[in-house]
Amino acid sequence: MDEPAIVTVQQHILKEQHQHSPTASGSFSWLLSGITLATKMTEARVRRAGLLDVIGAVGNTNTHGEQQQKLDVFADRALAHCLCLRENVAIIASEECEDAILFDGRAGSGKYIVVFDPLDGSSNIDVNVSVGTIFSILEMPEDARFSEDPTEAVLQPGTRQLAAGYVVYGSSTIMVYTTGHGVHGFTLDPSIGAYVLSHENIRMPESGNYYSSNDAYWETFPEPYRDYLTFLRKGGMGRRYALRYIGSLVADFHRTLLRGGVFLYPPTDANPQGKLRLLYEANPVAFIAEQAGGVATDGRQRVLDVTPTDIHQRTPLIVGGRSELAEFQRFVPPGERESNASRELLDVGA
Ligand code: AHG
Ligand code: MN
Ligand code: MN
Numbered sequence: 001m002d003e004p005a006i007v008t009v010q011q012h013i014l015k016e017q018h019q020h021s022p023t024a025s026g027s028f029s030w031l032l033s034g035i036t037l038a039t040k041m042t043e044a045r046v047r048r049a050g051l052l053d054v055i056g057a058v059g060n061t062n063t064h065g066e067q068q069q070k071l072d073v074f075a076d077r078a079l080a081h082c083l084c085l086r087e088n089v090a091i092i093a094s095e096e097c098e099d100a101i102l103f104d105g106r107a108g109s110g111k112y113i114v115v116f117d118p119l120d121g122s123s124n125i126d127v128n129v130s131v132g133t134i135f136s137i138l139e140m141p142e143d144a145r146f147s148e149d150p151t152e153a154v155l156q157p158g159t160r161q162l163a164a165g166y167v168v169y170g171s172s173t174i175m176v177y178t179t180g181h182g183v184h185g186f187t188l189d190p191s192i193g194a195y196v197l198s199h200e201n202i203r204m205p206e207s208g209n210y211y212s213s214n215d216a217y218w219e220t221f222p223e224p225y226r227d228y229l230t231f232l233r234k235g236g237m238g239r240r241y242a243l244r245y246i247g248s249l250v251a252d253f254h255r256t257l258l259r260g261g262v263f264l265y266p267p268t269d270a271n272p273q274g275k276l277r278l279l280y281e282a283n284p285v286a287f288i289a290e291q292a293g294g295v296a297t298d299g300r301q302r303v304l305d306v307t308p309t310d311i312h313q314r315t316p317l318i319v320g321g322r323s324e325l326a327e328f329q330r331f332v333p334p335g336e337r338e339s340n341a342s343r344e345l346l347d348v349g350a
Contacts, residue, residue: 007197009036009175009186020181027088028163028179031112031137034089036175036195038082039133039167042075042119043188046169049125062096064312071125072096075118075133083114090140091150093311094118095280100311102150112162113138113154115311117280120166121248130170132250136284137163154279154311158304164284166250176202176254178291183257199258204294207237207323208260210244212252220269225299228331232262237327249276253285253319257292262320262328266299274298274316278308282317295325300335 013032017024049071062072076096083089084103090110093100095117103110114137121131139162144153165177173188175195185199211232218226232241241261246252249263256263265276276282286296286303296303296319303317318328 006189006192006194009177009195009197012184012186012197013177013179016179016181020179027111031083031086031088031114032163032177034082034086035079035114035116035135035165038075038078039173039175040188040193041078041082042071042133043167043169043173045071045074046125046131049128064095069119069122069125071131072119072122079114079116079118079133079135086112088112089114091153092116093150093154093279095277095312098312100150100154111140113140115154115280117277120250120281121246124246124248129246129248130168130251131248132166132168134166134250134280134284135164136161136280136287151311155308157307158278158283158286161283161287161304164287166254166284166288168250168254170251170254174198174254176257176288178288180287180291183288183292202257202292204257204289204292205260205321206293207321208256208262209239209241210255210259210261211241211264211324212243212245212256212261213264213266214245214247215243217266217268217270221266222332224332225264225266228328229264231327231331232324237323249281249285253289256320257288257294260321260324262318262324264318265316266318267316271314273314275314276317278303278306278313278315279311282315285317285319289319294319294321297325297329297334299332 010029010033013029017028076094080092083092088111090106091100091102091113093115114135116135118133119131120134124131138156138160141153163177163179165175167175175186183202185202186195187198189196252263265274267274282303289296299316299318
């Protein structure tokens with residue numbers, strides 16, 4: 001019997017580039033290969049975390065005052081190293097670094113900016129629960145080419161993303177990405193060291209049976225959020241919802257993408273602006289969700305419409321199927337800043 005034809009992520013991105021931009025030079029595929037290489041280096045460490053000296057904290061804190069885990073630092077360095085070797089990358093920005101980094105000599109030539117959360121779900125590393133890497137790719141703006149401060153170039157709304165993706169280091173290692181032409185998933189085949197197409201054209205179910213939020217903060221969720229969750233719990237959608245919450249955004253979102261339902265990280269007393277970071281957690285997730293037919297809001301407007309003012313700014317995130325989000329917006333109406341796009345997104349599903 002013939003072996004099934006395999007499609008690697010590099011082949012897929014090249015095919016997509018040629019389909020949608022015939023003049024593509026392949027530079028995007030070259031950039032993506034830098035990200036996939038870095039995630040394979042991280043995956044190798046995650047798989048052997050208990051055997052190598054990568055468990056535990058480094059002993060210092062990152063820009064957010066959070067204990068840096070050794071794997072946070074390793075994953076961050078792997079991405080910085082691999083992306084520096086991609087001459088078409090001008091700037092990177094990482095959860096683990098205060099400032100954006102402009103690679104020497106790339107201001108005039110580099111086409112891309114890569115923003116990333118190198119290791120998402122750090123609190124789960126030592127207990128063998130799925131963690132991940134999240135990335136977002138932006139275009140280097142012409143007018144930012146010669147500014148000394150690379151931060152300005154990074155502060156673009158999520159609608160400007162050229163591509164976004166994540167890797168879940170779980171029971172298998174899966175990369176999911178979009179370039180605006182649907183959402184596709186690739187499973188790492190360790191026997192050949194390649195990400196192989198396993199989930200083409202992923203569509204988020206219109207509705208599901210799970211809600212995903214850290215109910216330990218229930219008392220500090222805004223009341224409309226509590227009313228919405230009570231509505232789900234009591235069968236308001238015609239069925240009872242179960243709670244699934246892993247504490248790694250990549251894993252909680254990946255389940256929501258494949259099974260439907262809703263993930264929420266609302267405003268809380270501890271994080272009145274939400275805990276998740278807009279640029280390298282909420283935006284890539286929102287881009288993927290919308291490309292798969294889902295909806296992502298910050299409780300007031302479409303996540304992708306928010307213009308960032310700080311690389312590490314936080315946001316509430318409510319992301320899921322059209323029907324869960326349509327109900328959500330009955331309890332938590334969009335703010336005056338709501339964009340028409342989010343209304344259109346929901347009206348289509350109404
Ligand atoms: P990171 O490990 O990159 O800091 O991200 C952790 C985030 C996200 O992965 C997850 O959804 C959220 O923190 C969990 O927060 P709580 O522990 O407050 O529920
Ligand atoms: Mn994270
Ligand atoms: Mn992280």
